[in-house]
Amino acid sequence: MTSTISPGTTRRLAVLAAVCMAALALPLAFSGGALATPAIGRDLGGSPIAMNWITNAFMLAFGSLLMAAGTLADRFGRKRVFACGVAGFTLTSVALGFAPSIVVVDLLRAAQGVAAAAALAGGTAALAQEFDGAARTSAFSALGTTFGIGLAFGPLLAGWLIAHFSWRAIFLAGAFAGVLSLGLGVPRMHESRDPQARRFDWAGTVTFTAALASFTCGVIEAPSRGWASANVVALLAACVAFAIAFVIFETRSPRPMLDLSLFRYPRFVGVQVLPIATCYCYIVLLVVLPLRFIGMDGYDEIHAGYLMLALSAPMLFVPFVAAMLTRWMSAGVISGIGLVIAGAGLHTLGGALHAGVGPAVIGPMFVIGVGAGLPWGLMDGLSVSVVPKSRAGMATGIFGTTRVAGEGIALAIVNALLAALTQISLRAAVPHADSTDLSDAAARLSTGDLAHAATRLPDVPAATLQAAYHAAFGHLLDGLTAITLLCAFAVFAFLSRVRTQDEPVTTRTHDKRVSLDSPMVELAPRLIELTDDKR
Incomplete structure (x- = not known):
């Protein structure tokens, strides 16, 4: 046959x-x-x-x-x-x-x-x-x-x-x-179109993008220019102004790009914590760890790539394990447990790195990947499970924007924080160095550029520069650990009773349940709206 x-x-x-x-x-x-x-x-x-x-x-x-x-x-x-x-x-x-x-x-x-x-x-x-x-x-x-x-x-x-x-x-x-x-x-x-498609929200798009750009520029400029410099202050003030304008435009628009009224649901606010947490316990490490391995610890790119597998490989299977665990536990509890595991991995990684980069860091990196992978596969379904079904499309849109935009913001903040911490460590090690040279050297060290940092402080041994960076990196991991555990606490508080197939908070009893527990929904923030349109 x-x-x-x-x-x-x-x-x-x-x-x-x-x-x-x-x-x-x-x-x-x-x-x-x-x-x-x-x-x-x-x-x-x-x-x-x-x-x-x-x-x-x-x-x-x-x-x-x-x-x-x-x-x-x-x-x-x-x-x-x-x-x-x-x-x-x-x-x-x-x-x-x-x-x-x-x-x-x-x-x-x-x-x-x-x-x-x-x-x-x-x-x-x-x-x-x-x-x-x-x-x-x-x-x-x-x-x-x-x-x-x-x-x-x-x-x-x-x-x-x-x-x-x-x-x-x-x-x-x-x-x-x-x-x-x-x-x-x-x-x-x-080819396909939506005949009922919304008009393009120019005001919302421009103000939202301008607010993100101003904030990112300000945070990136701060380590080199100083947080009190006129340029940085102006950029951060512009961020606040554009953010206020965005809120005004979206609240007054009959068909806004982002329906801010969804933030009236406490559990929806709790869901937004999940992508923020994974940004700080996972996404930023995909950037700062290779910079450290290659620029500061002497690894070549291919061996650094091998090391990074310990962090990223769990994403191939852990989200599916998380989906299976929802048969016995709520998605909120699983996500909170995952963040606690990731926080423990971050703390352990800080201790392992004190002895230098080697096989000892593989275990903590793997633990971080496993911990981040648990909420990664569930948070998209949670984003629609905590709002009325009629708002599911907009909920996934807001969630997707929080995730991707939050990654850029987290990267800017972490890079600036690492530069600031490195500058503090350098100041303690080289108290009489010129402030401008010290600031520039710290900024270059934070990007893994040891060679150019050494040219800014030629009288300082490379070992001293590396030690200052390593100390700053340890403090950074402590900060990431604290953020991750705080997010875990918020998830337990807001979402411990929420399952990916729970009835939304305000739906009537005869409404159908929203079931989007697949981790792949993260790739289609408008999927629910498209499905409803097709029907």
């Missing part, structure tokens, strides 16, 4: 493969860019501020424009936005492979983030139209698995490419994935 696959099924599988191929390039662009930062600095030079923007420019553009891209996809066509996003990502990746200066790298990384937002929003919206029922669940499961693979093995692949070719090969590999996506699936993808 033989079975045949219909042409329609073949076409949909090709579309799924195209979206998955594009999704594979996104985590590589994030983690690979972070791992490549020391190599880019050695090749192109640049100030500590310019080095920080290599990752922050991508995350800022990606996070601030993700929801806006979803609105554009609904209105102008999911296929069109996806194709434009992948094409833009491919072109910027090629251009990054030939970038002549650090300034060009930073500008192209911002453009790459814009394209990534369009590709992700358009691709996930297109999948929601191509598949129905169980097939849709399987499609998004495949997409989520692809993201997990990219996140887990991105540092290792990036290290291998740098070791055998150069940092430019990382971006060219992303361009190759984009070309495959464009050629494989876009011609087979059907």
Whole structure:
């Protein structure tokens, strides 16, 4: 007995493969860019501020424009936005492979983030139209698995490419994935639009992006210029002004980009703690640990990539374990336990690093990955389980924005904090050094640039600079541990009785339950709205 696959099924599988191929390039662009930062600095030079923007420019553009891209996809066509996003990502990746200066790298990384937002929003919206029922669940499961693979093995692949070719090969590999996506699936993808799509919220998008950009710029500038400098104060004040304007616009708009009234639900507020917690216990480590391993501890890129597997590999399986555990425990409790485990791993990692980087750090890094992986697979379902069903689409949109934008904010804060702590340690070790030289050296050490830091303080032994950095890094891990445990406490307080399939807080008893416990919903912040529209 033989079975045949219909042409329609073949076409949909090709579309799924195209979206998955594009999704594979996104985590590589994030983690690979972070791992490549020391190599880019050695090749192109640049100030500590310019080095920080290599990752922050991508995350800022990606996070601030993700929801806006979803609105554009609904209105102008999911296929069109996806194709434009992948094409833009491919072109910027090629251009990054030939970038002549650090300034060009930073500008192209911002453009790459814009394209990534369009590709992700358009691709996930297109999948929601191509598949129905169980097939849709399987499609998004495949997409989520692809993201997990990219996140887990991105540092290792990036290290291998740098070791055998150069940092430019990382971006060219992303361009190759984009070309495959464009050629494989876009011609087979059907165009779809939402006839009831909202008008583009220009005021909300501009003020939201401006607030994030002002805050990120201010925090990145602060270690070099000082927190009391006129530029930094002006940027932080602009952030507050734009944030206030954003709230005013969104509360007065009949169809806002972000419905802020959802924050009236205490448990919804509690859900927003989860992505913030994973930012500080997991995402920031994907950036700062490679900088330390390569720039301060002498590892080459490929061995640093091997070490990073201990942190990222649990994301391949732990979210699925968390989903199974919901049969016996509430999702809120599982998430809180995961954060406690991650906090313990952070504390243990700090102790292990006192003896230097070696096999002793693998266990704590693995524990951190396991702890972060437990809420990672549940928090998307929780984001819709704690609000009325009619608000589920907007809830996932707010949650997705909190997650991606929060990652950029967390990176900026952690980089600034590490620079400040390093400066304090240097001041204690070299009390008579010039303040300007000391500040610049600390900023360079925080990006893993030991060589240029030594040129700013030529009379200070390299061992002293390393010791100051290591002490600061230990204090940073203490701070991350405290933040993670505080978030765990908040999760237990707000969400301990919440399951991913609980009835929303204010729904009537005859409403259907919202069941979105798949960890892959994180890739489709507008999936619920799209499903309702299709019905």
